Amino acid sequence: MPLIDENPxxxxxxxxxxxxxxxxxxxxxxxxxxxxYNERSTVExxxxxxxxxxxxxxxxxxxxxxxxxxxxxxxxVLTVGQLMKFVEGGNATPSKSTRTxxxxxxxxxx
Numbered sequence: 512m513p514l515i516d517e518n519p520x521x522x523x524x525x526x527x528x529x530x531x532x533x534x535x536x537x538x539x540x541x542x543x544x545x546x547x548y549n550e551r552s553t554v555e556x557x558x559x560x561x562x563x564x565x566x567x568x569x570x571x572x573x574x575x576x577x578x579x580x581x582x583x584x585x586x587x588v589l590t591v592g593q594l595m596k597f598v599e600g601g602n603a604t605p606s607k608s609t610r611t612x613x614x615x616x617x618x619x620x621x
Contacts, residue, residue, distance in 0.1 A: 565589070
C-alpha cells in the first residue's frame with residue numbers, strides 16, 4: 512500500500528478519482544485505516560491523560576512491581592472518572608480533589 516496519496520496529473524484520472532471518492536461517500540464507506548485511526552486516537556487520549564494528569568511521565572520508583580502499582584493507581588483514577596461520568600452524566604475529567612488524592616496516594620501521604 513502506498514504511503515503517499517496519488518497526485519493525478521491527467522484530467523481523466525482526476526475525474527476517475529473524484530467519481531470513486533463520491534461513490535465511497537455515498538455508500539458511507541470507511542476504509543480500515545480510518546477505523547484504526549479513530550480507535551488509536553481514543554487510546555492516545557487515555558495515555559496522554561495518564562501521563563499529563565496522573566504522573567505516568569516520570570515514575571520515580573524502581574522495580575517492575577512498584578512501577579506497575581503506580582501506573583495502576585492512575586488507571587484506577589481514570590476508571591473512577593469514567594464511572595462518575597456515566598453515573599452523573601457530566602464531565603469525565605476528575606475533580607481537583609480526586610487528582611490531589613491520587614497524587615498524595617502516589618507520594619505515600621495517604
